[in-house]
Amino acid sequence: MSLAMSGPEAPPAPPAIPRAVPIQYGTALLVLVLVTGPLLPVLLQSVLDGALYDAEYNLTLANFARLARTEGFGLVLLNTAALAAMTTVVAQVVGTLAAILFGRTDLPMARLLSEFFLWPLYLSALVLSFGWYAVYGPAGYATLLWQSALGDAPWTLYSLTGMAVIAGVSQAPLAYIYCLSSASITDPSLEEAARVSGSGTFRTLWRITLPLMKPAIAYSAVLNFTIGLELLSIPLIFGDPAGITVLTTFLFNNGISSPRPDHGLVATAAALMLAVVCFLVWLQGRMLGNTRRFITLGGKATRPRPFRLGGLRWPLFILAGLYILATVIAPIGVLVLRAFTAFLSPMIPLAEVLTTANFVQIFDYPVYSRAVWNSFVVSLVGGAIATALIGLVAIIVHRSEFRFRGALHYLALFPRAVPGVVAGIGFFYAFALLPGLGFLRNSIWILVIAFTMRFIPAGIGAVAPMLLQVSHDLDRAARVQGADWWTTSRRILLPLMRPALVGCFTILFISFFKEYSTAIFLFAPGSEVIGTALLQLWVQGEVGLVAALATIQVAVIAVCVAAVRGIFGVKLHG
Amino acid sequence: MADLTIQGLTKRFGGVTAVEDVNLHVADGEFVTLLGPSGCGKSTTLAAVAGLDRADGGRIQVGDRVYFDAARGIYLPPEARSCGLVFQSYALWPHMTVADNVAFPLTLRKVSSAERKRRIEEVLALVEMERYAGRYPHELSGGQQQRVALARTLVYRPAILLLDEPLSNLDAKLRDRARAWLAELRTRLGLTTIYVTHDQIEALSLSDRIVVMNGGHIAQIGAPQEIYEHPADPFVADFIGTTNFLPARVLGEASAGGRALLELADGQRLEAVAERPAAAGSRVTLAFRPEQMHVAPPGARMEGGSVLATRVTSRSYVGGQWQVGLDLAGAALRLEARQPPTEDRLDLWLPHVGGILFRGGADVAA
Numbered sequence A: 001m002s003l004a005m006s007g008p009e010a011p012p013a014p015p016a017i018p019r020a021v022p023i024q025y026g027t028a029l030l031v032l033v034l035v036t037g038p039l040l041p042v043l044l045q046s047v048l049d050g051a052l053y054d055a056e057y058n059l060t061l062a063n064f065a066r067l068a069r070t071e072g073f074g075l076v077l078l079n080t081a082a083l084a085a086m087t088t089v090v091a092q093v094v095g096t097l098a099a100i101l102f103g104r105t106d107l108p109m110a111r112l113l114s115e116f117f118l119w120p121l122y123l124s125a126l127v128l129s130f131g132w133y134a135v136y137g138p139a140g141y142a143t144l145l146w147q148s149a150l151g152d153a154p155w156t157l158y159s160l161t162g163m164a165v166i167a168g169v170s171q172a173p174l175a176y177i178y179c180l181s182s183a184s185i186t187d188p189s190l191e192e193a194a195r196v197s198g199s200g201t202f203r204t205l206w207r208i209t210l211p212l213m214k215p216a217i218a219y220s221a222v223l224n225f226t227i228g229l230e231l232l233s234i235p236l237i238f239g240d241p242a243g244i245t246v247l248t249t250f251l252f253n254n255g256i257s258s259p260r261p262d263h264g265l266v267a268t269a270a271a272l273m274l275a276v277v278c279f280l281v282w283l284q285g286r287m288l289g290n291t292r293r294f295i296t297l298g299g300k301a302t303r304p305r306p307f308r309l310g311g312l313r314w315p316l317f318i319l320a321g322l323y324i325l326a327t328v329i330a331p332i333g334v335l336v337l338r339a340f341t342a343f344l345s346p347m348i349p350l351a352e353v354l355t356t357a358n359f360v361q362i363f364d365y366p367v368y369s370r371a372v373w374n375s376f377v378v379s380l381v382g383g384a385i386a387t388a389l390i391g392l393v394a395i396i397v398h399r400s401e402f403r404f405r406g407a408l409h410y411l412a413l414f415p416r417a418v419p420g421v422v423a424g425i426g427f428f429y430a431f432a433l434l435p436g437l438g439f440l441r442n443s444i445w446i447l448v449i450a451f452t453m454r455f456i457p458a459g460i461g462a463v464a465p466m467l468l469q470v471s472h473d474l475d476r477a478a479r480v481q482g483a484d485w486w487t488t489s490r491r492i493l494l495p496l497m498r499p500a501l502v503g504c505f506t507i508l509f510i511s512f513f514k515e516y517s518t519a520i521f522l523f524a525p526g527s528e529v530i531g532t533a534l535l536q537l538w539v540q541g542e543v544g545l546v547a548a549l550a551t552i553q554v555a556v557i558a559v560c561v562a563a564v565r566g567i568f569g570v571k572l573h574g
Numbered sequence B: 001m002a003d004l005t006i007q008g009l010t011k012r013f014g015g016v017t018a019v020e021d022v023n024l025h026v027a028d029g030e031f032v033t034l035l036g037p038s039g040c041g042k043s044t045t046l047a048a049v050a051g052l053d054r055a056d057g058g059r060i061q062v063g064d065r066v067y068f069d070a071a072r073g074i075y076l077p078p079e080a081r082s083c084g085l086v087f088q089s090y091a092l093w094p095h096m097t098v099a100d101n102v103a104f105p106l107t108l109r110k111v112s113s114a115e116r117k118r119r120i121e122e123v124l125a126l127v128e129m130e131r132y133a134g135r136y137p138h139e140l141s142g143g144q145q146q147r148v149a150l151a152r153t154l155v156y157r158p159a160i161l162l163l164d165e166p167l168s169n170l171d172a173k174l175r176d177r178a179r180a181w182l183a184e185l186r187t188r189l190g191l192t193t194i195y196v197t198h199d200q201i202e203a204l205s206l207s208d209r210i211v212v213m214n215g216g217h218i219a220q221i222g223a224p225q226e227i228y229e230h231p232a233d234p235f236v237a238d239f240i241g242t243t244n245f246l247p248a249r250v251l252g253e254a255s256a257g258g259r260a261l262l263e264l265a266d267g268q269r270l271e272a273v274a275e276r277p278a279a280a281g282s283r284v285t286l287a288f289r290p291e292q293m294h295v296a297p298p299g300a301r302m303e304g305g306s307v308l309a310t311r312v313t314s315r316s317y318v319g320g321q322w323q324v325g326l327d328l329a330g331a332a333l334r335l336e337a338r339q340p341p342t343e344d345r346l347d348l349w350l351p352h353v354g355g356i357l358f359r360g361g362a363d364v365a366a
């Protein structure tokens, strides 16, 4: 038996410096530069009296005092807080009601309704804003319809309330998802007990189900408040014309649109925003810990018996259907319709205005066709590069003996606390400062770099759960047989993570494709993407072209979501 | 192949000491089993030998290669050790076929493709899996997966073979077959092997020597028969299948090898041969295996043993015979009998020779 005869075969001797070392340190360094690169200039600039790129400057705290004295800045802060708070209220009320109605009752067609309900999650707030404008704006379809029948429309989008409704409705799916996961996981026996003891449906809902959802409601409220603070598109489109400024539009107007930007002031406001969001994200982390503890108390993931709505079943269905129609189907539908018409009004028959001229025009103008093309390149190539980086980071964090893996994990998740506008300003400074990076500054690669930084946490969130499910024995077996860490990662872990990487790539593709808040600080002629082109066209009043470009974005994302859910069964949220 | 030396091995996880001061020498070609209850540190010891966990103290050497030496700061990563480790979970890579799984270690060693093909065929034939080369792991039964896991390890001729409960995932019948197969393979290959199990039958039937572990320490090292017949303490006795413990007090002193007179808590007396000297008045525990005890015919006095009055607490049919639960002076005993007892009281016959006398009271056997 030759197996027994031959002596042991030593594996190849390990090199003095294992291959893992340069790869792990290199990746960590790259993430470090990527995350701190844009933040350091912002923080530094906020304590300098001159511009960063000037020859001379001094350390000072004067910027903070100047910001506090800036006329109207108090109102800006007040508006920001009010908008975020109102948005949160709308999102939480709608999301919680929807979670109970679609998830816990015998409402007809609840699955279909919830599919539609989730749609705003996939679209950019920018596109949704245009949709709302097309339906409920001053010359919107619904507004005109109302006017022709009942006189002046009682609503306006150009107010804090109007903006909060748009933002709240588009963020309600987040509250919905969190509430649903808690409502369906918590122990149904508690509800059953209440019902057996004679408590009516609504009493049980109010006294038992709702309190059980409290941790989820609280967590998603902080999440939605944070997103409400970071909102750019809605205040830009509806706030600015009405003279309502919030922190993001303040940064945008003073940092980008102004011919002589006051860098000290902009950086200080950005640093302030960074600090607030950091605190909120820290709060989210703490609350999530508590939520988990609360949820696992329930143990089994049995599906609770749905509540019977009885006679209210159909009235509630109609109500829910109207809501979906008014907030999801109408804005998107009318926007798409607008893209295919020269003019849209309830007074004019549709057949007379149907046209493809908007799309023809988009592809006739090199600027706009280039924007579409750039969006694809940034999302496909950038998404692929970012997926590779994220996969590597996840493996180092979860499957290596790298000394600083804890720090790397923290660093990789930190961009959650960096608002898009702050990242945009930060990268803008970073690239203006560093010599030799000029060639990047006017190309789409600066966008790829900035987007990658922004969405590392989302990518990690898509990859890590799967990686944690892969048994440690599988990579340990490879190590024992003579494979070093890198070979093990490449030959064993990466192939096993393929579905998660596909999910990660899709999430990044969609996120990159709809991103605008970082891009508007960074794009240059030649490196426009759909998001920036939309804003430019909007400023020029080209509503038809805006609708056409937005339709392209919606269509691409819809195909993407459908494909991934159909083919790979990957969940894109939650 | 080579011998393995473990000296003073210690491993902590945070505040928990999983393994403490383990010393073991496994000779070239020897088959040693680590036996012990769940959580006693068997896997931790194997992982330290394979290099998967860096130990906190001690020394590990295979042949003339030092794998680990805490004092000199030597630690070879697992890939540099040429150990063969078969996991309890088998850890077959689900995205590779059987042949690819087996080929992986050869590819790492840059074995030429012709040679690789030959060796894969050879090793799959050895484990009788040559017909399954093209299958994926999920298309195999548990027993087949276990063979592939073994083949994947044998194919690169490891210096030592480490097996972590390789049979525990199989059902009882398959486990019997796999054990016989493994015993045959072991005599054919003659690899230096450490085998981890908490199944005493596996340990007794396969090993040259058994290492019984308890709470991170080695309780006893010895040949299977030695461990079975002369357990070092009640823990080992209990673990190796002796299930009846009688607390008693020594009345008449006995020197080593002599007979001691014992008194139970309720005043009944019996005699037993003591391997170690037992002082008069000291508390001891007498241990018996179920098959050593018999039902005494009513009123009879039997030679070579003591007859004791007991109370029947339970009876259950276990196929072919009855298992009877008894209460003797407060101690719970288990007896195997042909016939179920008909009355609540039963006279029990215990031999003078064959029981094991341990120093210490009832708590030592707990």
Ligand SMILES: Nc1ncnc2c1ncn2[C@@H]1O[C@H](COP(=O)(O)OP(=O)(O)OP(=O)(O)O)[C@@H](O)[C@H]1O
Pocket: B013, B014, B016, B017, B018, B036, B037, B038, B039, B040, B041, B042, B043, B044, B045, B198
């Ligand atoms: N990664 C770890 N972190 C913390 N404690 C651990 C870890 N691995 C093992 N332990 C602890 O070390 C002790 C020994 O564990 P080990 O896995 O070696 O037991 P075992 O003898 O193999 O048990 P089993 O028969 O159940 O496999 C246990 O108390 C266990 O809880």
Ligand SMILES: [Mg+2]
Pocket: B042, B043, B044, B164
């Ligand atoms: Mg174990």
